Amino acid sequence: MTEKLTPSDPARIGGHRLLGRLGAGGMGVVYLGRAESGELAAVKVILPEYADQPEFRARFRREVAAARRVDSPWAVPVTAADPDAAAPWLATAFVPGPSLAEAVATCGPLPSRGVRVLGRMLARALTAVHDAGLVHRDVKPGNVLLAIDGPRLIDFGIARATEETALTSADMVVGTPGFLAPEQAQAQPASPAGDVFALGCLLAYAATGRPPFGTGAVDALLYRTVHDEPDLDGVPDDTRPLLERCLAKDPAARPTAREVDETLVEDTPHDSVDWLPDAVVRLVADRSAAILALPDIDATALDAGADGQPRDVPADASTPPRTPSRRRFLLSGGAALLAAGGGAALWTARRGDGTAPAASARARRWILGVQADLTGPQKTVGQAQERGIRLAVELFNSREDKPFTLTLNTVDDQGDATRAAKVARTLAADRDLLAVIGSTGDATTGASLDSYDEQLVPQLTASSAQSVYGTAQPRHFLQAVPGYTILPATAAFSVRTQGARRVGVLIDRDGGIPAWELGHTMFQNLGVLKIAGEPRVAPRLAGNLAPVVAEMAANRPDAFVYTGTPARAAAVARALAQTDFNGLRVLGYPAAGPEFLTTAGAAADGWQVFAPYIDPSAAPVRAFATAYRKRYGSAPPYWAAEAYDVARMVITRLTEAGGRPSRERLYDLLAKGTYKGLVRPYAFDEEYGSLKGYEIFRYEVKGGRYSYVGQVDF
Incomplete structure (x- = not known):
């Protein structure tokens, strides 16, 4: 539930003994603290760069006054605050x-x-x-x-x-x-x-x-x-x-x-x-139980006494840190209420003297997690990524000079959002987990964000390109793939380079968010490049798209763009082949699967695909392809090299940390640096965690296969 305090963290804020970190964002850090009364609080401390701004300090002062005027049992109350402190802070009652x-x-x-x-x-x-x-x-x-x-x-x-x-x-x-x-x-x-x-x-x-x-x-x-x-x-x-x-x-x-x-x-x-529902009650009770089993208080550099030893920590390092004789935790209804909801673990979490169980003395493992669709609708991509990541870990562990041994922990979310949330919560609960790569698809990635973020686990996806993930607010999430709203800029530029000045764009709602974001942004980028765009939107339940295709072709465009599904893309390709259209044909990459080739047949030839994944035979990833073939006995599929790159980036940052980093420290190393991978350089927008850069690769269907043309210059 909490991350350990770092050496630079304060030990106390306004009478609150800090127990750990609950989270950190662009405005400040939120700590879990215990007031002198024994009650827990969420203590929000503002970063110095904001505290030095008079306008922001005025806003924060207003926030405190506003929140104190709210009187309701269903609104979290402010318990203490100091807007005028050198580092302004606000404490509210903690809800586990x-x-x-x-x-x-x-x-x-x-x-x-x-x-x-x-x-x-x-x-x-x-x-x-x-x-x-x-x-x-x-x-x-x-x-x-x-x-x-x-x-x-x-x-x-x-x-x-x-x-x-x-x-x-x-x-x-x-x-x-x-x-x-x-x-x-x-x-x-x-x-x-x-x-x-x-x-x-x-x-x-x-x-x-x-x-x-x-x-x-x-x-x-x-x-x-x-x-x-x-x-x-x-x-x-x-x-x-x-x-x-x-x-x-x-x-x-x-x-x-x-x-x-x-x-x-x-x-x-x-x-x-x-x-x-009982399942939610158990979830609530489990969280409360985890708080009752709080770890011992972490000493920090700002907690030192006159003798140089941290306060509340005995000078004899072999003696366990002193903890309160009783951990006070207030819950309405008592033990019977919690037990009725499946929360008896709240009370078994205590020892007889009222303190939490001692932490395990075993050496901590270095674990890299993988969450992927290994058996569901996107299993081809998921399996390719899992193999690429596994190869990176095995090659690292085979080094004689490795500073640590990395263990891989893989979970299969089967491409199902509900299951993705559950397996993410289980994986994130492992205190030895340092980071996770996944998930494969957009829905499963979005469903897992909260579970990883609340545990401060850095989460990186190598294939989910969605721009918005429902209600989640990811703070420890990095999108190591060009987004659906980024890729069309490169594609539109290439279309113009190939001579198109009038482009028909068919956005098929059956393709969901990828189709909409790719198609809509493609239309916007065409306008920026002074190319006439003629968009059409096909409803999800539309049966025959041939009339729409024929109507668009009759307007004599230089290029035709379709974003949707592989099956409907094949129908569109066949319908377009029945017209006299002979211009550029562009297919959104989520629709460019094997099904398109087999179902469209000869009508597939000539269609171009702009994708974020490199061809495994390309020169930049040739060494990787050789190692992959040696390990698995076959050529690597699409998406394997990208996952290998992301795993190597995580491993490199772990090595550079010079010791086992906290999850937040690792996230900072990943988010703020630039890693030169085989496929592309990886650098991220600090506010949104999205990938910077426009490295896109072009394919053209020839003879019933996707033929690699090369990286698009932009």
């Missing part, structure tokens, strides 16, 4: 439970009564926020924590008084796309009605397991929020009318938070978890 986002991703949607109870308690929390003259502005599943005695609304970091002037620019959109009111999506001032809209989105997510305006690119999410009706299929009939009112486009047509509370006719449970 999972977020609603993680609970739904791991255990599935809540039952009908659970949605109503959740809605009523959160409506009461928002009523308290609004009564205090505030607007939360970021109500979403990740900002709701589930505790044994009910949910808690957290993160008032961007809440502000409605009468005050924002310190952000007038056209800045604040909040999370997909849980953002239409007026906020259009950069209009936030209001309590916007919070109610977000609550409606949150409850729809809790009831169905998906946001009502879908997922995907930010601009697409904002467009659907403003113009489309929400997807409420699966929302219980007794709740749907209320959610439809909450999600009204007109803010004046929405109920107030107090009216939502009054409309949801459901008893609010007191010290009871019967409104939550």
Whole structure:
């Protein structure tokens, strides 16, 4: 649950003894602390570069004052703060439970009564926020924590008084796309009605397991929020009318938070978890048990006494650090309540004297995790990546001068998002895990983000190119592959270089987020290059695409672009072959599988593919291909070299650390440096963790196979 303190971390903040790190972001560090009363707190400390800005310090002071005015049992209270300290800090009551986002991703949607109870308690929390003259502005599943005695609304970091002037620019959109009111999506001032809209989105997510305006690119999410009706299929009939009112486009047509509370006719449970499914109760109880088994307090360089020895640590290094005689942890309902929800481990976690079990004395292992689809729909890619990573680890371990031995721990998520969340949570719980490479697909990568991020595990994907992953906010995630919204820039440039000045773009909704992001961004980049683009969007349920293809070909374009699925790509290729079109043909790479070649037949010839993976026979990866063939007895498939590169990058950073690094230290080494791999250089955007650079490779179908043309110059 927590990461160990680093030597540079403080030992105490404002009377709180720090126990470990809960997380770190662009604004500061959040610690787990224990107040002098024995109660646990989340202590947020602002980075010096922000503390030195008068405007930011004013905003932080306002944040503290705003949060203190909120009085609700369902909103996490501020317990202490010092906005004027050299390093401003804010402490709130610590909630050990999972977020609603993680609970739904791991255990599935809540039952009908659970949605109503959740809605009523959160409506009461928002009523308290609004009564205090505030607007939360970021109500979403990740900002709701589930505790044994009910949910808690957290993160008032961007809440502000409605009468005050924002310190952000007038056209800045604040909040999370997909849980953002239409007026906020259009950069209009936030209001309590916007919070109610977000609550409606949150409850729809809790009831169905998906946001009502879908997922995907930010601009697409904002467009659907403003113009489309929400997807409420699966929302219980007794709740749907209320959610439809909450999600009204007109803010004046929405109920107030107090009216939502009054409309949801459901008893609010007191010290009871019967409104939550058993699987969620067990998840909540397991988190609480983990907190009761907190490790011994870590000494830091800033905790030294006059004799140079860390305070609270005996001078005799062989003597275990002194721990409190009793670990105080307050939970409503007591042992019987937790045991009823599967949480008896809370109490067995203690020793007879009330302290946590001693930490294992064994030497810690160096583990690199792999999460991949090894047996599901993307098993070809997943197996190729697993082999590439395994080869990198084996070659490193065979070195006589290796500074450590690396162990590989592989899990198969089968390409299923629900299973991905579960296996990620299990893998992330291994305290010896340093980093994980995975997952293979977009949905499984998104589903695993929260599990790895809450344990501060650096997660790198070599193949998932999506630009937005649902409700997650990855902070320890690196996308070591050009994104769907990056690749079209290179493809559009190449299309222009090949002489095209008028391009038809067919975006097939059946291809999901990859098809939309590739096609939409391709159209945008064509415009930047002064190329006339003619887009068409095919509905997911469209049967025959031949009429659309014929209509587009009749407009005499120089090039034709299709983004969608392999099966429908083959139908499009055959339909285009029936016209007199003889220009460039470009296929979005997710549709460029073996099925396209076999189903399209002769109509596949001439189609070009712009892909982020290099051909295994290319000169830059020839040595890798030789080693792969020697190890596995066959030539490497696509995507193996990229995974090998990412594994080598992690190994190199571990070696450069000069000792076993913390997970956060390893993430910093990975995120801030540049690694020259065989396929491409790997450098990352510090804010988003996305790959910098435009290294893309072009293929052309010739004689029923994908023929490698080479890297595209850009």
